[in-house]
Amino acid sequence: MADAIATREALRIVGHAVPRHDARDKVAAATAYAADWALPGMLHAAVLRSPYPSARIVKLSYARAAAIEGVAVVLTAKDVPRNTLATDVPGQTSAVGPLRATLSVLAEDRVRHQGEPVALVAAETLEQAHAALEAIEVEYERTPGVFIPEAALAAGAPQVHAAGNLLAQWRIARGDVAAGFARAAVVVEGEYTTQLVDAAYLEPESGVAWIDGDGVITIRVSTQVIEHFRDVAEVLRVEQNRVRVIGTYLGGGFGGKEDVTVEIYLGLLALKTGRPVKMVWTRAESLLARAKRHPYRMRYRTGALATGEIVAQEIDLLADAGAYAYLSALVLLYSTVTAAGPYRVPAVRAEARVAYTNNPPTSAMRGFGAMQTVFGYESQMDRVARALGLDPVEVRRVNALRRGDTLPVGQVIETHVALPELAERAWAALGPPTLPRAPHVRVGRGLACNFQPYGRIVWLHDWSSAWIGFEMDGSLVVRCGVPDVGGGQASSLCQIAAEVLGVSLARVSIHIADSALTPLAGTTTASRQLYMSGNAVLKAARELAAQILAVAATLLRADADGLELTDDAVVARDGRSLALPEVLRECARVGVPRSHLAVYHAPAGEPVDLATGSGKVFPDYTFGAHAAEVEVDTETGRVRILRYAAAHDVGRAINPQSVEGQIQGGAVQGLGYGLMEEVVVEDGINLTTSFATYLIPTAADVPDVEAVVVESGEGLGPFNARGIGEPPIGPPAAAVANAIADAARVRVTRLPITAERVARALGLFDD
Amino acid sequence: MHPFEYAAPETLEDALALLHEHRDEAKVLAGGQSLVPLLNYRLARPRVVVDINGLPLDGVRADDGRLRLGALVRHHQLEESDTIARHCPVLREAARLIGNVRVRTLGTLGGSLAHADPAAELPAVMTALDARLTVASASGRRSIAARDFVTGPLTTALAPDEIVTEVEVSTSPARGFAVEEFARRAGDFGLVVVVALVRVDRGGRVADARLALGGVADRPVRAAAAEEALRGQEPTAAVLAGAAEIARDRLDPPSDAFASGPYRRLLAGVLGRRALARAVAGAIQSEGAEAR
Amino acid sequence: MIARMVLNGRAREVEVRASQTLLEVLRDTLGIFDVKEGCDEGVCGVCTVLLDGRPASSCLVLAAGVRGRAVVTLRGLERDGGLHPLQDAFVRHGAVQCGFCTPGMLLTALAFLEREPRPDREAIRAALEGNLCRCTGYTKIVDAISAYVREANGDG
Ligand SMILES: Cc1cc2nc3c(=O)[nH]c(=O)nc-3n(C[C@H](O)[C@H](O)[C@H](O)COP(=O)(O)OP(=O)(O)OC[C@H]3O[C@@H](n4cnc5c(N)ncnc54)[C@H](O)[C@@H]3O)c2cc1C
Ligand code: FES
């Protein structure tokens, strides 16, 4: 696919760092986020949540609350037409079987985690709504809970759900592990613990709903998934075509706005009151109630030859699902598939389980199960290198996957793997070593590589659609149901359309994320939007171009193949040209449509049995390598990142500036994960429900991130792009842990790597 | 927020009368940087909020060896005022460590002392400085030593109808100072904060040393034994380290979800040593400057 | 009760409840959505306004307590309907992703640059420590501000 790179110069808009159309609005604060919306007569809504992690609801009465001035309605479980939200998890989890994840919209007789929704209120003012929440009388009878996955799986544990606490289990068995270990020159064992983490986007969950013409319940909401209109309809027991979700530009998503947030509550309240209703979660509520990233306990045993070549790996993963299934089974699948890392490992045995507990529920978050494992496999890789006295780049080169290799699950890697180049370039980008600035500090460097699937699991039969049309003046309209989470999703689509149809970017306008008016594009998750909707737009644009060029060909009496759309005109090889409006008028005259709807289908496949290693799970993967230089204060354990470089093969950068932004932002989220972020939960009670206690990095906590953008010209997206939304969050924690090991000769195996943990590893104090 | 009545008196007398009338049900509002978050989350529910920002309590006066700071002096004034920098530069160093720039725009000295967060910088500094607070109520005024003012976590010797009006410190010359802090994240409250003030004599020996620590107990503490151990000593690295150890070994800091007691103790020792070293270096420099 | 302020250069009197913050009044009463709500505890910075020229968390100011002071929100920066050069630098340098932090970042940066016109990258980072951004990782925000500083000082 070298020709993809060769044609780079020929591209006018794709591949260039064009400023995003949405950025101009955003710097002027002209973007109307979900909470920046008000309608006349609007009510304000709030949710009553369980204070206990495990309890029976003995009594619930709200007469007093309903009587408060300004209160329009109080709703409890019995007022919800269908109180169950269900998600099928296609495929099969070994041992547990097919899964239907269900959730009550409002708790019925039992609460299983702190923050579980119990009742809804809508009132004229927010103050009144809060007063009403306090006036709802709920009598709870506390029941024993279980808060540690190991304990949840032990005999006699309190059962979170009737079917048992084992939610899902996946297994991989490939090659002869025992023989592998027998051959090994070193065997390295480690146990790694990762923590509960919040998406912590700055825009809290928010939306406004109203009943529009023809009784359509319209919900304008900050969501990564406008297709939840169907869930709302299910719950309200109305036909799906009576619910419309308008997705706003998001103030961040990162997976936390993938499951439903406020939309069902808003739909219910709008339906019951007939009035517009607004709901905005407070930060405390967001940190309390939003599903989080799974904590993992990972055990690794890795055998390697003296050359560094890994010959066997045994992996045991245990994750905490919290009280409800959400997407846990799929998150665990991602972990299982990626558990051995982007390496050729001939013998792997992996066992992965996820258990219910009475902790906050966990679900999607950037990296989706494929990021936790990086901390495991890259810490192991570093230990192997140290044990054998090998250079960190070298040990990755020896083991890196190559095209044609088979992953432990049986999937053959079909595209180029740039891992050795990425590792080298990230490492080199650190530049000359920094000298310690004082006797009590040590400086060291670490490397970590990763791979992250982009696109959904092949047996989910993913598709996206987009509509493109010319107006008579030659300006272009794109319609696509993609939610823009801030990554420049919409703007990249404009670039692709403008590129193919020969118009300038300024002449493209895009309408996104409206379940009633834009062709559905699927979720903005799984690093899939550029890949899927980019391909849908590319397809629509190419097919539209063909339609239009055919008309131009007759006008010019030329062969359509020799015509090109460029600079708002159709140009023939001999230099003759027609302004676009002329061609479009002719289209109108002869009845050729000036618009086109295209559907892009991802390569599909059947569910695989992981254990027998039978085939393809994901369309493709994005590879990366990050390098960190850190300073460790050997008296306090404080770690400062001095330099950071992050390299990814993005196939083709549609907008290099957006790609760099994704890499830098993802890396810093990963550094937060590595160094400071943790939802602290004690016996099911969340102690970090404020931004003063749930810490995310500030500008003063992190260094510049040098984004090294590698374009192999191979990827399944438009113009051979690969997904880059999630991958950069994977390596940082491991890169930092490895750098600390280099600097101070201690290894921290529990995240986050706080100064206290480093100090303890250094033996600076006794507990 | 829970509804409340709002009063913005323009004289101290009016403010005190309001507090006298409403006592427990009233809350003084100064910079609002600690009170308003509590109001926003309905964790504080006063019936009356008495906004004292209209009172003339923002003066900065230096005379006869004393620096008098009004309770409404903002953190940014501590950072930027030349008078304060000249007479009590440790306040500038401490104020820079408080929260973020927006907190420093509005947060006040009096509010910080009255709020009495155990890890806050200013209560620790005032403890080190042996500051005195003037406190007023409808029935009169009294003066309280900073070290007696804080009586526990977020609790003080203030009665519900009292207002801190002024803080007074002595502006002893030629003193070295340092504030060392360890925060989990830039701009947050420190886990531990240490304030050191040192004066050396002509011969370079410690004439006077003060060491105060925050975040290690339910209130700021003075390390009296360490101070005693330093007096008259030549401040070598070993002597300073020894003093820091003495301070550390007398502490038994609490554990919470964010740091263990033993780790806080470790920090107290390391930061104590670093603060003393920096303060001594400053003291020697200013003593030298003065001698010339 | 009545809250008085000079909002983006115009004297305003607004009917408020005692328990309303400046943030609530700006957004819900006056429809000024360029201040955002992110935490209500002074940490995130998306509600930043300039109060008599200094950055303040509008979520931690009672509207009634503004007492006639000057309040500037992002739209107060507009110059003849065009973008302020720092806004333009944010666009050019890709300093904006979701944009939720952007108004607060811009105001904080400008107030800082008033006081310190030639900061280096480290000083810029320190000045922004109270404005969280979850998307960009800050590098491009610092790029944009540095570029603006160079241009404003005529250093190319
Ligand atoms: C994000 C953030 C970070 C922060 N970080 C730090 C930090 O690192 N270090 C630190 O020290 N502080 C920090 N603070 C707190 C800040 O310093 C506060 O300003 C200070 O603690 C309280 O001062 P205030 O003027 O804002 O008081 P207010 O919030 O107005 O009042 C606080 C309390 O003191 C009482 N009070 C106020 N003034 C008086 C008075 N004159 N007489 C009697 N009672 C009075 C009030 O009734 C109330 O109970 C932070 C705050 C925020 C929001
Ligand atoms: S909303 Fe005011 S600082 Fe976060």
Ligand code: FES
């Ligand atoms: S751009 Fe999203 S928070 Fe900064």
